[in-house]
Amino acid sequence: MVIDDHVHVHEWSFREGDPEYEVDFVVGLMDKWGIDKSIIMDSLAYIGLDQKTSNDHTRKAVDAYPERLIGFANIKPPQGMAACRDEVQRTIADWGFRGIKLHPQVDRYPANHRELVYPIIELAMRHDIPVWFHTGHAPNATPTLVGSLAGDFPDAKIIMGHMGSGMFYDAICAARRHPNIHVDISLQGGHSFGTACREIGADRLLFGTDSPYANPGTMKRMVEESPLSPAEKAMILGDNMARLLRLNVPAEVRT
Amino acid sequence: MSWTDVSVCYRHPEWPDKSDGPQLLSAMDECGIGQAWVYGYHAVATHDFERANADLKVLTGKHSERLVPIGLVNPFHAFPAVDRLLEQGFKGIKILTGWGNWLTMDNVRRNVVPIAKRLQERSLHLSLALEGNVPVTGGNTFLPYLVREAVPDACIVLDHCWSPASWEDYLALAREDQNLWFTLHSLPQSLLTRVVRELGTERILLGSWLPETDPDLVYHQVKRAAGIGDRIDAVLTDNARRVLQGLPPQRRH
Numbered sequence: 001m002v003i004d005d006h007v008h009v010h011e012w013s014f015r016e017g018d019p020e021y022e023v024d025f026v027v028g029l030m031d032k033w034g035i036d037k038s039i040i041m042d043s044l045a046y047i048g049l050d051q052k053t054s055n056d057h058t059r060k061a062v063d064a065y066p067e068r069l070i071g072f073a074n075i076k077p078p079q080g081m082a083a084c085r086d087e088v089q090r091t092i093a094d095w096g097f098r099g100i101k102l103h104p105q106v107d108r109y110p111a112n113h114r115e116l117v118y119p120i121i122e123l124a125m126r127h128d129i130p131v132w133f134h135t136g137h138a139p140n141a142t143p144t145l146v147g148s149l150a151g152d153f154p155d156a157k158i159i160m161g162h163m164g165s166g167m168f169y170d171a172i173c174a175a176r177r178h179p180n181i182h183v184d185i186s187l188q189g190g191h192s193f194g195t196a197c198r199e200i201g202a203d204r205l206l207f208g209t210d211s212p213y214a215n216p217g218t219m220k221r222m223v224e225e226s227p228l229s230p231a232e233k234a235m236i237l238g239d240n241m242a243r244l245l246r247l248n249v250p251a252e253v254r255t
Numbered sequence: 256m257s258w259t260d261v262s263v264c265y266r267h268p269e270w271p272d273k274s275d276g277p278q279l280l281s282a283m284d285e286c287g288i289g290q291a292w293v294y295g296y297h298a299v300a301t302h303d304f305e306r307a308n309a310d311l312k313v314l315t316g317k318h319s320e321r322l323v324p325i326g327l328v329n330p331f332h333a334f335p336a337v338d339r340l341l342e343q344g345f346k347g348i349k350i351l352t353g354w355g356n357w358l359t360m361d362n363v364r365r366n367v368v369p370i371a372k373r374l375q376e377r378s379l380h381l382s383l384a385l386e387g388n389v390p391v392t393g394g395n396t397f398l399p400y401l402v403r404e405a406v407p408d409a410c411i412v413l414d415h416c417w418s419p420a421s422w423e424d425y426l427a428l429a430r431e432d433q434n435l436w437f438t439l440h441s442l443p444q445s446l447l448t449r450v451v452r453e454l455g456t457e458r459i460l461l462g463s464w465l466p467e468t469d470p471d472l473v474y475h476q477v478k479r480a481a482g483i484g485d486r487i488d489a490v491l492t493d494n495a496r497r498v499l500q501g502l503p504p505q506r507r508h
Contacts, residue, residue: 110423138420144396148427169360170394170424173401195360 003070003238004030004216006132006161006186006208007038009061012047013213020212023061027068033216036238038069039099039132045074046106051083055091062097070245071097072132076107077116088123098245099159100124103134105141112149121153130157130244132184136165143167147174150181157244159184159206168192175200182244184208185236186219193222202232206241256488257289259495260470261382262414262438262462265293265311268300273466276314283321286470289492292323292462294349304329304336312343323499325349325382330356330366337370341377346499348374349382349414352398363398368405375409378501380436384415395424403432410501414438414462419446426453434503436494438462441473444480451480456490458504 007026014020023040030038040061045054054074062071073091075084091097100120104111111117111133124131135143143164150158160183164171168188175181176199183200185193186208196205207223209216223236242248260283267274273282274296283291293315295307308326315324326340326348337348348370352358358367371381383398399411416425417440429435438460439447451459461477463470478487497504 112427138395138418139423142424143394144424144427148430151431164394166392167394169392169397172360173394173397191359199360 001036001238001242002034002220003207003241004035004038004209004211005159005184005206005241007040007069007211008043008213009040010042010044010057011213012043023064023069026061026212027065029211029216030068033220035216035220036068038211039072039241040069041072041074041101045076046103051076051079051087052090055087055097058097059091059095062095070099071095072099072101073097075100075102075120077102077109077113077120078107081116081119084120085123088120088127092127092129099130099132101132101134103141104145105134105137108140110140111135111142111145112152117149118152121149121156125153125156128157128246130159130182132159132161134161135171136162136167136187138167143171143174147178147181150174150178154178154180156180158182159244161208162187162210163192163196168196172196172199175204179204182206182240185223186210187214190222193226197226197228197232202228202235203240205236206244207237256485257287258461258474258488258491259290259292260286260288260463260465261292261412261460261495261498262440263291263293263465264296264467265314266295266297266307267466268297270466271297276318279465280318280321282465282470286474287488288470290321290323290495291465292325292346292495294325294327296327298327299351302329308336308340308345312345327351328370330358330362330370333366333370337373341373341379347380347382347412349384351384353384357392358398359393360397360401363401364405367398367402371402371406371409371411375406375501378410380410380412380498380501382412382414382438385413385421395421396428399428399432399435403435410434410436410498410503412436412438412460412498415464416440417442419443422446422450426450429454429458433506436460436498436504439473439477439480440464441468441476444476447476448480448482451477455504455507456481456483456487457494457507459491460494460498461491 042054042057062069109116184206209219295311298304298307315322324345326345463473
């Protein structure tokens with residue numbers, strides 16, 4: 001099963017009225033490139049929309065394609081911890097979303113902030129779900145800070161989004177240090193991907209595309225045409241994420 | 256009182272009239288710098304590291320009480336240059352991460368780690384100038400992390416840490432690696448104060464990169480950040496002395 005770990009509805013680089021803005025377009029890309037499931041989140045949260053409305057959008061998309069899309073909740077700690085707790089309850093416990101997305105750069109807090117991030121990690125651990133961190137922007141969303149956080153919560157499931165973007169070596173070093181980090185490879189290229197395969201291992205890399213901002217075919221081909229074994233490619237393309245999300249575990253047991 | 260400036264550019268290609276020997280010594284006198292660690296910075300323009308180091312050796316030989324020679328090498332062709340420099344009495348090696356030195360993880364292990372090992376064997380320090388003309392490709396912390404991983408007892412100085420946006424990462428690294436030394440340079444005062452408080456005065460050096468920055472300006476910024484008055488002179492000088500001996504920072508009491 002191929003799972004794309006990072007896809008957006010209402011991608012902010014498009015506008016209402018653009019076909020790319022809508023969930024049908026996103027699912028069309030999945031069909032075109034042979035992607036079975038995608039983790040989806042609404043992008044408008046990154047240009048000012050509140051977490052609740054943004055997650056309503058994500059739910060609408062998931063409801064339209066429940067077999068293809070898996071919701072992750074945009075959580076914005078600066079909106080207050082009580083609101084965040086309520087939103088986690090609503091999206092994760094009530095709706096069945098499978099993870100949390102944090103964007104420390106747009107919401108302006110260091111990724112290892114004790115008051116704003118630690119409680120979110122504790123909530124995620126209580127629900128046994130991963131937390132997906134945007135990384136690649138200093139000073140707040142860097143792989144070094146996410147690594148520091150992972151060290152403080154060795155049992156938390158941390159996803160290093162975009163493999164640190166331009167800070168890819170820092171991301172790789174953080175993942176080597178902290179085995180609870182999985183690394184999303186979206187927006188990366190052949191050199192950094194190859195280095196990550198060798199340094200971290202295929203069992204902690206996650207296929208992700210940042211579609212429709214980026215073309216999913218580029219990323220998928222990079223994995224498929226790499227010198228990895230078929231088993232390793234399968235891990236990256238979907239098995240690792242399925243394990244992380246416990247997709248093979250019945251929902252009633254999972255919760 | 257006087258203090259030690261651990262980063263001074265000899266023959267800076269952009270300010271040649273401010274960075275020859277007499278001008279540097281004059282600036283040191285004006286700013287109360289007792290001793291300066293100097294490197295032949297014209298190598299970044301000429302890529303002739305051998306000539307730059309040789310010129311520097313002549314200068315520092317004439318002023319050995321005040322100027323300490325630090326070798327610059329092209330990390331991709333570091334040997335036997337490093338051995339030769341250490342035989343000549345250079346007191347450490349500085350690696351520049353800009354200027355075309357693309358240090359991938361493999362390149363760090365292949366090219367920088369052997370230098371760190373050689374320096375460690377001789378109780379000398381390795382200075383990593385983290386930010387060249389552009390931020391280091393690949394991130395803020397992997398370079399010192401990989402060197403430390405390979406040479407746990409290496410005396411490592413992080414130099415040229417100018418970018419305020421990178422300091423969250425440097426501080427996170429500092430918490431993990433208590434033996435790292437940090438060169439301070441001009442930063443926004445509030446950030447500099449936070450940096451000094453988090454690192455402790457035991458781990459700080461002052462590196463002005465004269466003539467790129469007025470050392471007097473940086474000195475007063477650091478003095479204000481440290482909040483220990485004139486005792487900062489002794490702290491900066493004693494810390495620099497420890498680094499010259501390849502020692503780690505003293506533990507905070």
